[in-house]
Amino acid sequence: MAPHLTPDLIQECRNQFPALSREHNGQPAVFLDGPAGTQVTQSVIDAISHYYCTCNANHGGQFATSRESDAFTEQAHRALADFVGADDWKEIVFGANMTSLTFAFSRAIAQTWSEGDNIVVTRLDHDANVSTWALAARDHGVEVRYAEIHKGDCTLDVTDLKSKIDQRTRLVAVGLASNSSGSINPVQEITSYAKQFNAQVFIDAVHYAPHRLIDVHEIGCDFLACSTYKFYGPHIGVLWAKSEILEDLEAYKVRPSATVIPEKWMTGTQNFASLCGSRAAVDYLADLGRTLANDGSLQRRQALQIAYEAITIYEDQLCLRLLDGLAAIEDLKVHGITDINQLEDRVPTISITHPKLSASQIAFELGERGIFVWDGNYYALELTEQLNLEPEGMVRLGLVHYNTLEEVDRLLDALQEILT
Numbered sequence: 001m002a003p004h005l006t007p008d009l010i011q012e013c014r015n016q017f018p019a020l021s022r023e024h025n026g027q028p029a030v031f032l033d034g035p036a037g038t039q040v041t042q043s044v045i046d047a048i049s050h051y052y053c054t055c056n057a058n059h060g061g062q063f064a065t066s067r068e069s070d071a072f073t074e075q076a077h078r079a080l081a082d083f084v085g086a087d088d089w090k091e092i093v094f095g096a097n098m099t100s101l102t103f104a105f106s107r108a109i110a111q112t113w114s115e116g117d118n119i120v121v122t123r124l125d126h127d128a129n130v131s132t133w134a135l136a137a138r139d140h141g142v143e144v145r146y147a148e149i150h151k152g153d154c155t156l157d158v159t160d161l162k163s164k165i166d167q168r169t170r171l172v173a174v175g176l177a178s179n180s181s182g183s184i185n186p187v188q189e190i191t192s193y194a195k196q197f198n199a200q201v202f203i204d205a206v207h208y209a210p211h212r213l214i215d216v217h218e219i220g221c222d223f224l225a226c227s228t229y230k231f232y233g234p235h236i237g238v239l240w241a242k243s244e245i246l247e248d249l250e251a252y253k254v255r256p257s258a259t260v261i262p263e264k265w266m267t268g269t270q271n272f273a274s275l276c277g278s279r280a281a282v283d284y285l286a287d288l289g290r291t292l293a294n295d296g297s298l299q300r301r302q303a304l305q306i307a308y309e310a311i312t313i314y315e316d317q318l319c320l321r322l323l324d325g326l327a328a329i330e331d332l333k334v335h336g337i338t339d340i341n342q343l344e345d346r347v348p349t350i351s352i353t354h355p356k357l358s359a360s361q362i363a364f365e366l367g368e369r370g371i372f373v374w375d376g377n378y379y380a381l382e383l384t385e386q387l388n389l390e391p392e393g394m395v396r397l398g399l400v401h402y403n404t405l406e407e408v409d410r411l412l413d414a415l416q417e418i419l420t
């Protein structure tokens with residue numbers, strides 16, 4: 001049996017996040033805003049601070065601090081390669097955030113498209129995986145096809161998506177998990193279908209990353225992007241692509257910068273301190289896996305596998321309790337999968353609405369009670385438009401492994417009080 005995250009272990013995890021001890025209006029704060037950015041561990045803060053204290057220097061210099069800074073940078077690439085399951089650290093590109101990286105890559109990839117080609121995006125995705133492609137397509141006379149959703153449970157209509165792929169499809173851009181409904185997309189199936197038509201596949205793994213282990217080889221995609229601030233690290237973005245693609249594709253870059261990978265894609269001066277922090281975030285998760293396995297010598301990827309197995313089991317418990325409690329609140333609507341036998345198809349991100357109060361009013365009332373949640377469309381604009389929920393949107397209750405059953409109960413009590 002896979003090792004479990006016991007309440008004691010969860011407390012040990014929580015102790016590593018200084019922000020979790022914050023209070024608001026005399027109550028412990030409950031951080032349910034993870035989908036918009038999780039809190040960070042002390043080890044992440046220390047790694048960032050250590051960088052500035054010891055070797056703050058630009059890349060490629062002939063002196064000690066620059067050499068040390070470059071060594072830290074390579075460590076970050078290696079950590080993120082382990083995180084996504086890549087074989088080669090040079091396949092990891094860092095950037096300001098997922099959106100900026102995707103804009104850079106969509107512009108570069110679009111140079112290979114011709115008029116009359118098409119691309120497929122989805123109505124479930126965050127706009128960073130929609131407009132980035134739609135704008136590039138517009139500039140190249142390429143048609144954009146939108147894969148529809150099942151409105152009942154806010155899952156992707158995979159049959160519809162497949163029907164939109166043909167011989168002229170150059171790219172399919174799809175998310176691993178919705179940052180709004182929490183539903184997980186069958187990206188392996190989508191990728192293998194797209195490959196029959198030689199279409200490239202770009203995966204947005206931003207929302208999936210704190211909940212399940214990413215494996216780029218298992219998915220079989222060409223590109224995958226995520227952001228370390230969604231899994232306990234600092235505000236930077238990460239993109240993985242196959243090395244031959246990174247090598248062959250022409251990057252928009254300035255002339256003096258390197259032509260080798262990954263540097264050719266990492267335009268301008270990087271946020272080196274945050275790169276150090278991103279490595280520390282991956283190592284936090286790997287250390288959790290080592291603790292769970294009671295084996296300090298586990299390789300990082302193996303340790304991550306164990307950590308994520310336990311995180312999934314634990315988060316499912318939280319999700320179950322929350323779905324159960326929400327079902328008991330009259331007139332409350334969950335916009336996503338509610339079937340408790342389908343938990344493997346969703347992450348514990350639950351969007352709700354209620355006729356009594358607007359999304360922003362509910363979020364405000366919860367906020368006053370020290371429960372921090374997000375409201376609006378969270379940039380999953382196609383989805384809220386499909387659900388006729390613009391401009392108000394929904395309230396997003398986002399659980400990660402540092403949340404507890406007690407916090408879920410407090411949230412449910414507060415919702416009962418506010419809504420009934």
Ligand SMILES: Cc1ncc(COP(=O)(O)O)c(C=O)c1O
Pocket residue numbers: 035036096097098099100126128129175177178179204206207226227236237
């Ligand atoms: C699913 C998803 N994709 C993309 C993004 C954009 O990420 P970034 O803020 O790193 O640009 C977000 C941010 O919320 C997201 O949730």
